[in-house]
Amino acid sequence: MTEARPGDADASRAQSQVGDTVEGSRAEGSPERAKPAPTVVVAGGGTAGHIEPAMALADAVMRLRPDARVVALGTARGLETRLVPERGYELELIPPVPMPRKPTLDLLKLPVKVADSVRRTRQVLDRVNADVVVGFGGYVSLPAYLAARGRVPIVVHEANQHAGLANKVGARFAARVVAAVPGTSLPGAEVVGIPLRRSITALDRKSLRAEARRHFGLDPDAPALLVFGGSQGARSINNAVSQAAKHFADAGVSVLHAHGPKNTLAVQEFPGRPPYVPVPYLERMDLAYAAADLVLCRSGAMTVAEVSAVGLPAVFVPLPHGNGEQALNARPAVDAGAALLVPDQELTSDKVAELVVPLVTDPERLARMSAAAVGLGHKEADEVLAAMVLEQAEGRRR
Known part of the structure; x- marks a missing residue:
């Protein structure tokens, strides 16, 4: 997630304009103090x-x-x-x-x-x-x-x-x-x-798709689900999604699952099927978003803003603690048709199989959800x- 530091084209132009202004002032005999x-x-x-x-x-x-x-x-x-x-x-x-x-x-x-x-x-x-x-x-x-x-x-x-x-x-x-x-x-x-980050707001998911899938070892052509539960992971999400691994394999779906650096995740492998890739942490969220067709995740304010900005259809599972702010964060995207909301207590492997698997394998519905995200956020x-x-x-x- 490393960003470029100063020195991009806009900054260079700005510096050039400042330099021209200062030089012009000096030429007129009225130097400006920087x-x-x-x-x-x-x-x-x-x-x-x-x-x-x-x-x-x-x-x-x-x-x-x-x-x-x-x-x-x-x-x-x-x-x-x-x-x-x-x-x-x-x-x-x-x-x-x-x-x-x-x-x-x-x-x-x-x-x-x-x-x-x-x-x-x-x-x-x-x-x-x-x-x-x-x-x-x-x-x-x-x-x-x-x-x-x-x-x-x-x-x-x-x-x-x-x-x-x-x-x-x-x-x-x-x-x-x-x-x-x-x-x-x-x-x-x-x-x-x-x-x-500009790597998110300027992200072209389509053009980066092939590179992103190679980066994570995902199938280049299969539908792909991105799963994460915040920077520390989420046990309920980890359990429900990993226990549905056979359903994803049978449906021909790849899964990229960030389970959290302090958690472990044992996932059954199915040779010949699209891979289920567990990782502790996602260093390159831009590539993770580009690799995915759908995301299942918590709905912290930052996560909702990023997912909406890149136009990625989402299944939000709000954190069940606190004052309910995560459900409120998700509401604009849900109301716009860009996301679905599943309460944490309802997220089971059966729920994943009946809701998420059909969604991630429905390109027309995903396209409508992605289009609905346009205009959300700032x-x-x-x-x-x-x-x-x-x-x-x-x-x-x-």
Whole structure:
């Protein structure tokens, strides 16, 4: 999932235009002082659902301001320790502040933990000379918001309709509050969508299909199902789909199944039939989407946005915990006819056999679902948000 860093054609043209402007001003005897390079701090650690939009924003910032510096905040136990360096950005680690879900002794220790994390985060902001802090929710964002309050402009991005505690706190003193979908609980939020990688928003699934299937060892011609349960996997999805392996084999369907790095998956093999390919984690989501005709997955906000952006028909299985936000995330795609929704408790191998197998082998229905995805989401959300962020950063430097 490595993205290209600054230096694409748009950035080169922008730099050329800036250079022409400066040279022209000098020729007229009125030299302009170059704007100081901004430092943008992004806080979105923990899961891929928080990290990926932060990295997509970082890429967009670098396209608009190739001289900018982007620093990510994270914790030692999150996926950011791998994903952020892979994307070429600086990572500063701070103590996590997980919020207890139930009244326990940990709740009594929370003020001390928060104070320590805020102090450490403030040291980072001072050391990197932060001009703006952008938070995407989660336990990394809360200390970032509190450390930046009154010192550095804050921009809050909320991916779900029901905001979490961190973003509710940050929105109280943020310069800008933006949301992925309408109807968020944060007052005054502007709807911009979710920042997505350009490798996703510009993906041509059809032209990459053959390469993608070779990459994963899938049958070049058979219908293909992509399965994943978020960055950590999902046991209910793993069990239901893997236990339907014979149904897929009998129907001539290939399966690419990301079961999660901490899980194992034993799948019966059927020689002479399209392969069932289990992998711990998908490094190349663009190729995974290109290889598939249908996806069965959770419906986190980031996942729904990516699946809709690439026009991939989906069977969403919302996470059964939390405040129901995953079902809400899936609703626009379901209502548009681009996806189906199956409650987690109803997902069994029999349900997979009776619903998913007939769907993945019906090209006409899949084509209608793919067409229905057109227009869902906001493909330019990354640069729209980046422009807002840079405006705040440059305003602080004036």
